[in-house]
Amino acid sequence: MTAYIPYGAYWSTPFARWQGSFSHLHSIEFAAHVAKSALAARSLTPETFDFAAYGMTVPQYRSFYGTPWFTALMGAEHLAGPTVNQACATGARLVATAMGEMAVSGVETALIASGDRTSNGPHAYYPAPDAPGGTGQGENIVMESFNRDPFAKCAMVDTADNVARKLGISTEEQHEVASFRAEQYAAALADDRAFQKRYMEAEFPVPDGRYRKTVKTLQGDEGIYPASPEKMAALKPVMPNGSVTFAGQTHPADGSAGMVLCASEARAQEIAPKSGPVTQVLAVAQGRDELAHMPAAPIRAAKRALKVAGLEIGQIDVFKSHNPFAVNDIAFARAFDLDWKRMNNYGSSLIWGHPQGPTGLRAMIEMIEELEMRGGGTGLFQGCAAGDSAMAVILKVG
Template identity: 70%
Template sequence: MAAYIPYGAYWSTPFARWQGSLSHLHSMEFLAHTAKKELAARNLDLDLFDFAALGITMIQHHSFYGLPWVTAMMGAEHLPGPTINQVCATGARLVATGMGEIAAGNSEVSLLMSGDKTSNAAQVYYPAPHAPGGAGVTENVMFDNFMDDPFAKCAMVDTAENVARKFGITTEEQHDVALYRHEQYQAALADDRAFQKRYMAAEFEVPDAKYRKTMKVLEGDEGIYPTAPEKMAGLKPMREGGTVTFAGQTHPADGNAAIVMTATEEKAKELSPVPGGPTIKVLSTGSGREDPAFMPAAPILAAKQALERAGLDMAQVDVIKSHNPFAVNDIAFARAFQLDWKDMNNYGSSLIWGHPQGPTGVRAIIEMIEELELRGGGIGLFQGCAAGDTGMAVIVEVR
């Protein structure tokens, strides 16, 4: 069963590089603050919603209370729902969850939200009473997990190196991708950020931690460094004998994003803040899991499944967006489907604007919808990898 997204009933904050202008904010409080303002700006009353889901991957103080706390802070105390973590695939999983609730007849209008931050990650102590002396284990929730998959026994960058070897991907190719993705992102900044303003505030007011005053105004993403071929050429691979440099991977970030979903096309038209806007139909989702330590290749499996479920083949897809934490992701995906990687990720991708985890896929799906609208409609495929050598994909039709 398909679901629908009211055109314009979605948004993203700017993404700020970790330890930047959003690092002082509790991600769940910040999400509630943003969602309340953005819904009001679109004249979407909280009483419209009968289901909501929260995507969060980096634990926060009191995050045990999950979605019900976020909706209560928004003033939607009637609104229940789950808290979801599928690491980097959380955005796609939110879409799949919304579709599932609609298919089960449990929801007519859903609010799918994700707020995350990689700044100041939690330091956790796990008691171990049966260990020698009862000494427990400590963990930096972000750093330690990025650096050590407990099953594959490697860091995430090692999974990129494995895929690079499998597909014969060189450092030079990765740098070519990174440079081209920077150029594509510039198109989103053209004409005073005309593309980004379709879903992001022109001037985003950053609140203080108590939400009493504005500390700063962001005009777009923060912390994206300019680059050049000469600068990249001087970088050494992170692993001895490897290919992946710092230029060929994304940076941690903070931010939030959300999408409204409806059970019917009629309801989507009614709730769209843009009268006469296009119809956005979610056709399918897919997921896949690769061999251990081959994470960047997992979206290939997820995309194949999503295409099969939608009854489509890749030749029918007009726009492809990816969560590409490594440039390796896009090269491997393009080779698997005999595509040109230059035809993917117009207007930007997470390789450039950063990766706050949960919201990353949500923003990419929003940008995909807007690109399809600009081209007059068509089929869009979002795909991305996630920790644990998994991947997810989402296919939408805009007409």
């Protein structure tokens, strides 16, 4: 089974560092608000679609209703569909979900979208009537998910330190990657953000919580700090006996993104909002690494995706990754004998942030646009996720 992405039928908001300009917005309501506007701007109506799936990883008030609520808010009350959560692999999982529906139920045109707000994460209480005194357990869902894998018994940063230790990756090399990734992101801001404007609004209006007025306007991502090799060199590792500093890892953020997929190339050409090449999904695959080695998991996912697509690594023109740690890119490049400088042109989550669910969608959107600028070719997206897991997607443009 394959799927096709109409050129220009995708979008992303800017990403705002947590507790920033999107921190007051309910992620489902905000994603529906963004999707409704984005589809209208592309002359795509709700009737265009016969399937939808929404991805989220941080619960919101009444998010139990998930995708049916999201679609209803954007005016597509005929669309049901699953609500998807695979941590930071949610974007890739949404692609696989849509393709699965095309294979088993004849879906022709699917809308996938994701939104997450790591800001102001919920605090949950789980009753335990059989515990002493009936005392239950409390959880800060965002912070504790970052800091405690219930099976591996460690924080996510520990998994990066483990991979760095295993492969002999120094703090200095991690900082070199982070500095270079910042330069690549700067290229997306050149010429008045010419690259980002290919898929993101030039001026993004931030609504109030009731969506009645605009409270401010963002011109691109918010809260990104300039890279400074001198300041990086002065940083100490986050964990004792570790090598990963705050400069070598991403930051939590808020945002949303969306994409349209079609079951046939003809359908994708028919509804494409602007002239350009159709993108074909060649493969989607997942993988899982050894315990507490999350940043290495994309290696296994990518190998499996390449096998499904019948390709060798040398046939990939563009590489894009969800890289919550600089360690991710170094480990991946070593595994495939690549120069990590070939990866992540125009930006990556290491720099523009980590709202979890929509992160992979944005990376794939940027990969499509880079491939279009090259005149076509094949791209590989890969990214890790909680539980030492990962997913990979291979796309062909033109």
